[in-house]
Amino acid sequence: MELTTSGVATLRRDRDQAAGDAEAADAALAASGDGRAFERLYRVHVARIHSLARRMIDSDAADDVTQDVFIRAWTKLGTFRGDAAFGTWLYRLAMNVILARRTTLGSERGRYDDSEGALETAARPGAAPELSMDLEEAMSRLPDGARQVFVLHDLEGYKHEEIAEMLGIVPGTSKSQLHHARMALRQHLE
Amino acid sequence: MSDAWTERLSEYIDGILPEGECVALEAHLEACASCRATLDELRRVVARARALDDRPPATDLWPGIATGIGLAPGAHPIVSLARRRARRRLAFTVPELAAAAIALAILSGGAAWLVLRGSKAVPTATTATPAPMPMLVNASAPGTNARYAAAVADLERALEQGRGRLDTATVRVIEKNLSIIDRAIREAQSALAADPGNAYLNLHLAEQMRRKLELLRRANALAGARS
Numbered sequence: 001m002e003l004t005t006s007g008v009a010t011l012r013r014d015r016d017q018a019a020g021d022a023e024a025a026d027a028a029l030a031a032s033g034d035g036r037a038f039e040r041l042y043r044v045h046v047a048r049i050h051s052l053a054r055r056m057i058d059s060d061a062a063d064d065v066t067q068d069v070f071i072r073a074w075t076k077l078g079t080f081r082g083d084a085a086f087g088t089w090l091y092r093l094a095m096n097v098i099l100a101r102r103t104t105l106g107s108e109r110g111r112y113d114d115s116e117g118a119l120e121t122a123a124r125p126g127a128a129p130e131l132s133m134d135l136e137e138a139m140s141r142l143p144d145g146a147r148q149v150f151v152l153h154d155l156e157g158y159k160h161e162e163i164a165e166m167l168g169i170v171p172g173t174s175k176s177q178l179h180h181a182r183m184a185l186r187q188h189l190e
Numbered sequence: 191m192s193d194a195w196t197e198r199l200s201e202y203i204d205g206i207l208p209e210g211e212c213v214a215l216e217a218h219l220e221a222c223a224s225c226r227a228t229l230d231e232l233r234r235v236v237a238r239a240r241a242l243d244d245r246p247p248a249t250d251l252w253p254g255i256a257t258g259i260g261l262a263p264g265a266h267p268i269v270s271l272a273r274r275r276a277r278r279r280l281a282f283t284v285p286e287l288a289a290a291a292i293a294l295a296i297l298s299g300g301a302a303w304l305v306l307r308g309s310k311a312v313p314t315a316t317t318a319t320p321a322p323m324p325m326l327v328n329a330s331a332p333g334t335n336a337r338y339a340a341a342v343a344d345l346e347r348a349l350e351q352g353r354g355r356l357d358t359a360t361v362r363v364i365e366k367n368l369s370i371i372d373r374a375i376r377e378a379q380s381a382l383a384a385d386p387g388n389a390y391l392n393l394h395l396a397e398q399m400r401r402k403l404e405l406l407r408r409a410n411a412l413a414g415a416r417s
Contacts, residue, residue: 033391033394034385035256035259035261038259038261039252039256042251042252042255043252046246046247046251046252047244047245047246048244050244050245050246050247050251051242051244051245054245062247063247063249063251066247066251067251067254067255067258070251070255071255071258071259074255074259075259135235135238135239135242136242150239153204154235154236154239154240155239155240155242160206175200175201175206178200179197179199179200179201182200182232182235182236183228183232185235185239186228186231186232186234186235189231189234189235189238
């Protein structure tokens with residue numbers, strides 16, 4: 001039997017619904033202390049959380065931040081009411097942890113050099129073609145501020161006003177940082 | 191090459207450039223090949239960014255998380271330096287507070303009694319020589335239960351013999367708290383019967399069993415000090 005487009009969409013919706021139900025059940029089990037249910041939730045969401053941490057902070061701290069997010073999630077599971085999907089709840093928690101960590105790391109490292117010169121040199125491709133970076137690598141070499149605005153806007157879909165509030169800057173700075181990050185990254189297009 | 195319009199290309203791509211400026215920029219793009227090329231590159235950057243896949247960590251982080259939340263056998267929470275720094279404040283669970291209250295009540299009662307007795311020698315901590323604590327690696331294992339039951343029975347017998355030396359208020363506190371711990375043990379055992387492989391429940395049960403042993407030993411030590 002051949003499925004129509006609407007049939008495929010229905011199957012996909014049913015599958016998504018089933019996955020959401022299973023996740024809600026696992027969240028409830030984990031909230032009652034079921035470690036295996038919590039591990040299943042970890043397996044589903046770890047790539048999303050780790051990627052967010054790696055892009056927003058850096059790859060060195062991403063493992064530590066990811067562990068921190070899941071440990072906090074375990075202790076806060078009692079506050080998960082199921083109004084939103086577990087993934088949404090976890091993502092918000094992760095973003096809060098990352099923004100708090102960003103502040104700490106930023107002040108410890110003291111490398112908020114977001115000048116245009118820093119942008120140009122940070123994202124400059126290697127001299128030899130074989131050393132050319134992929135976009136993830138190029139992003140990681142951007143100054144913190146430009147990289148975080150780029151990640152929040154172009155990958156995570158936040159608006160400039162939201163980014164400004166999250167990062168403690170004005171929307172105009174967010175727009176400017178985004179543009180300069182994109183300009184630096186375009187050098188890595190094949 | 192860049193000009194005044196280059197700086198506005200990202201806003202144009204994102205659809206947030208004011209309408210009047212949009213019209214002017216589009217007119218400029220008709221005539222400026224450099225800006226058209228830059229616009230195309232910026233659009234490709236945005237498209238590439240949106241197409242990025244999430245990647246899992248290079249190593250599995252679950253063992254560290256399981257340890258950090260006490261799910262790994264014999265786990266001692268291992269957390270990041272930043273988290274340890276943030277944990278300067280102490281936090282106790284209700285059972286821990288209850289256990290602390292028990293210990294405080296017993297120690298306070300003992301101290302007051304010793305002060306009142308005055309003339310007798312002050313017993314030191316070495317007066318009571320507790321038996322080694324049975325290992326509670328898997329609290330629900332039959333062998334563990336047998337060893338534990340034997341240790342508890344010994345201590346209960348000793349306490350029964352020595353309870354006449356304790357004042358009634360202290361006995362009342364001990365019995366009340368033993369009853370609380372026993373109820374926690376029964377609830378944990380009941381939950382484990384429904385989910386035998388649950389590491390958290392197993393650890394919770396072991397913790398309650400350890401608390402009971404500790405309370406019995408302290409009570410016996412106190413009774414011994416009053417002999």
